[in-house]
Amino acid sequence: xxxxxxxxxxEPAVMGTAYETTARKQMEEDLRxxxxxxxxxxxxxxxxxxxxxxxxxxxxxxxxxxISGYNWEELTERPFSEFIHPDDLGMVIDRYLRRMxxxxxxRVYSFRFLDRQRRVHWVxxxxxxxxxxxxxxxxxxxxxxxxxxxxxxxxxxxxELLRQxxxxxxxxxxxGGIAHDFNNLLAAIIGFxxxxxxxxxxxxxxxxxDKALRAGERAKALVSQILSFxxxxxxxxxxxxxxxxxxxxxxxxxxxxxxxxxxxxxxxxADMVVEADPSQIHQVLMxxxxxxxxxxxxxxxxxxxALAQVTLGVESATIHPDLNPGEYLLMRVRDSGHxxxxxxxDRIFEPYFTTKPEGEGTGLGLAVIHGIIKRHGGGIxxxxxxxxxxxxxxxxxLSLCAEAAMEVKAPQAPPTGHxxxxxxxxxxxxxxIAGQILKPLGYDVTxxxxxxxxxxxxxxxxxxxxLVITDLTMPNMTGxxxxxxxxxxxxxxxxxxxxxxxxxLTREKALxxxxxxxxxxxxxxxxxAIAIRTILDEQAPAGATxxxxxxx
Numbered sequence: 001x002x003x004x005x006x007x008x009x010x011e012p013a014v015m016g017t018a019y020e021t022t023a024r025k026q027m028e029e030d031l032r033x034x035x036x037x038x039x040x041x042x043x044x045x046x047x048x049x050x051x052x053x054x055x056x057x058x059x060x061x062x063x064x065x066x067i068s069g070y071n072w073e074e075l076t077e078r079p080f081s082e083f084i085h086p087d088d089l090g091m092v093i094d095r096y097l098r099r100m101x102x103x104x105x106x107r108v109y110s111f112r113f114l115d116r117q118r119r120v121h122w123v124x125x126x127x128x129x130x131x132x133x134x135x136x137x138x139x140x141x142x143x144x145x146x147x148x149x150x151x152x153x154x155x156x157x158x159x160e161l162l163r164q165x166x167x168x169x170x171x172x173x174x175x176g177g178i179a180h181d182f183n184n185l186l187a188a189i190i191g192f193x194x195x196x197x198x199x200x201x202x203x204x205x206x207x208x209x210d211k212a213l214r215a216g217e218r219a220k221a222l223v224s225q226i227l228s229f230x231x232x233x234x235x236x237x238x239x240x241x242x243x244x245x246x247x248x249x250x251x252x253x254x255x256x257x258x259x260x261x262x263x264x265x266x267x268x269x270a271d272m273v274v275e276a277d278p279s280q281i282h283q284v285l286m287x288x289x290x291x292x293x294x295x296x297x298x299x300x301x302x303x304x305x306a307l308a309q310v311t312l313g314v315e316s317a318t319i320h321p322d323l324n325p326g327e328y329l330l331m332r333v334r335d336s337g338h339x340x341x342x343x344x345x346d347r348i349f350e351p352y353f354t355t356k357p358e359g360e361g362t363g364l365g366l367a368v369i370h371g372i373i374k375r376h377g378g379g380i381x382x383x384x385x386x387x388x389x390x391x392x393x394x395x396x397x398l399s400l401c402a403e404a405a406m407e408v409k410a411p412q413a414p415p416t417g418h419x420x421x422x423x424x425x426x427x428x429x430x431x432x433i434a435g436q437i438l439k440p441l442g443y444d445v446t447x448x449x450x451x452x453x454x455x456x457x458x459x460x461x462x463x464x465x466x467l468v469i470t471d472l473t474m475p476n477m478t479g480x481x482x483x484x485x486x487x488x489x490x491x492x493x494x495x496x497x498x499x500x501x502x503x504x505l506t507r508e509k510a511l512x513x514x515x516x517x518x519x520x521x522x523x524x525x526x527x528x529a530i531a532i533r534t535i536l537d538e539q540a541p542a543g544a545t546x547x548x549x550x551x552x
Contacts, residue, residue, distance in 0.1 A: 048123075048142035051132055055079045058132065067123075067144055069116030085112035085120060096138065099129060110145060122149035182219075183500030184427050187522035190216040191433035194525060216522070237376075239399045240278050242307060242329055243270040249285045250305065257293050260300030268308040272329050273399040280372045281396075287369055288333040288392050295337025295390060304334040309398065320395065323379045327398040334391040340384040348382065414529035416442040419466035419536055423447045424454040424482070425498075426474045434469070437525045443532075451477040455485055462490040467536060469528075472499035480505055480513070487514050494535045498523060 042049055042061045051059035057075045065071055068083060084092050088111040099105045113123045126141040190213060197209040250265055257263070274281075285305075292303050310330045312323055340348070349370045373380045377397050384390035421443050423434045431447040438445045446465070448454040451474045458465065468486060472479040483495045497510050500521040510518040516535045519528065 050140050051137050052080050052140055053132055053135060053137035055081055067115065067121060083114055085114055088112050122146045183521040186216055186219055188429040190522045195436050237275050237277055239273050240276055241271065241273055243267050245278055245281050246285060246305060246307060249282055253289055261293055261296050262302045264302060264304045266306040272307065272309055274329050274396045275399045276376055276396065284369050284372055284394065292333060292335035295335050301336035306332040320379050323395060328395045329398055331394040332391060334389060336389045339386045339388050339390055341386055345382055345384055414441060414526050415533035417533060417536060418442050420444040420464060422454065422465045422468045424451055425471040441529060451482045455482055458486055459489055467494045467532060469496045469498065472497055472505060483515055484513060494539050496531060
């Protein structure tokens with residue numbers, strides 16, 4: 001550039017130099033404004049922006065300080081890896097190294113970011129490789145997506161809740177179908193065993209038949225528990241002794257638990273009685289013991305089950321705020337397993353919360369137990385320490401009518417009679433059992449395996465039979481419909497309705513239709529004999545005469 005020297009206010013000046021000075025100042029001003037612009041963008045950005053070099057944040061904007069909880073100086077003193085959750089650290093480092101090696105890796109991904117208080121923030125990070133002071137560095141942009149992540153987790157939890165609910169509904173439907181068929185099979189097994197037992201004299205054979213009957217009764221109780229668990233069976237609260245329930249559960253546990261787990265049972269008072277559904281109390285105990293066994297499955301240990309009577313006073317309100325002062329049965333289940341952290345204990349009664357690996361638990365067990373105990377007017381507490389086992393304490397109010405529950409009825413011979421009974425069931429085995437059991441009691445028993453044929457028989461001579469016993473679920477015509485038509489033909493005819501399982505027809509509804517008794521299979525034939533005699537005695541008119549004979 002040429003220069004021109006001239007005088008300015010009497011002083012020599014150079015035109016070219018003045019121009020350059022003005023241009024330089026303008027460039028500096030433009031640069032300052034540009035830097036200020038971008039500084040404002042970075043400073044006031046809601047997104048955390050940082051430059052990471054050699055595992056250090058060498059630059060960070062205020063948003064990075066806010067999410068981390070550290071000031072600028074503290075940030076630069078800490079390794080960047082310190083802010084990454086240990087479970088995500090390997091993934092983040094692997095992605096960084098592979099990008100530095102030139103691999104084509106996704107620029108945007110999420111991980112868990114730990115702040116100063118070690119609280120977890122889910123962040124979505126976008127990265128770019130840059131050069132900073134002549135050395136490679138990573139420019140990072142963090143977006144806090146914790147709320148969105150929790151919303152997504154809640155959505156997934158609700159979807160899982162819906163799936164589990166649908167699964168439980170399907171299980172309930174399946175349980176009902178299984179219960180009907182299985183109870184019919186049990187009825188045949190128990191019935192034929194009772195018949196054989198009544199005809200066998202050898203003591204060894206009698207012992208074996210007694211064991212078969214006990215096994216049948218246990219199977220009957222198991223079906224009842226399945227129906228109760230799937231909510232296909234109404235709760236039945238009655239005064240029961242807990243000690244026999246515990247002993248029965250222990251028998252099942254000893255057969256199913258590994259030999260490395262010892263079971264110790266302590267019962268302070270065997271006569272303690274509570275108002276409860278026995279199948280649900282059995283379910284509570286089995287579930288608690290199953291959890292205890294799971295905690296000891298690797299190294300073995302001791303499972304302790306104890307029953308005791310305790311008194312809760314006013315001073316217990318801080319520990320048991322939901323329980324009124326009074327006398328309670330305490331059922332304690334303790335294991336010597338791995339124990340639980342306080343964080344896990346705070347959540348164990350939440351539905352679908354589980355610490356078991358996927359496929360080994362639904363997280364429903366303790367939530368169901370909690371609900372059962374609350375419905376019984378009781379409470380449940382848990383105490384645990386990592387490495388020192390877990391103890392559950394179940395409190396149930398002691399019954400005020402314990403004497404009635406403790407009564408033991410002496411076995412009695414089934415009552416007999418001479419009346420005419422029409423027995424209908426589509427299961428041929430059950431028809432045969434009914435004949436072999438009721439005929440020796442003196443009754444004249446006519447049997448049919450078809451409800452349609454039974455109705456035709458009854459319509460032909462409605463006054464011939466004194467009582468009708470019918471199954472509920474039969475092809476072509478249900479026992480309910482059969483009973484209604486018989487009552488239309490002969491109002492007041494005594495009818496006993498039997499079923500292995502019914503989702504629609506309850507005892508109350510059956511009695512409302514005019515049916516005299518509603519019995520669940522497998523039927524206790526001693527109870528059936530008592531029901532028959534009771535109903536016939538109530539129906540018998542004074543001075544009744546014999547009815548005419550009728551060939552059937």
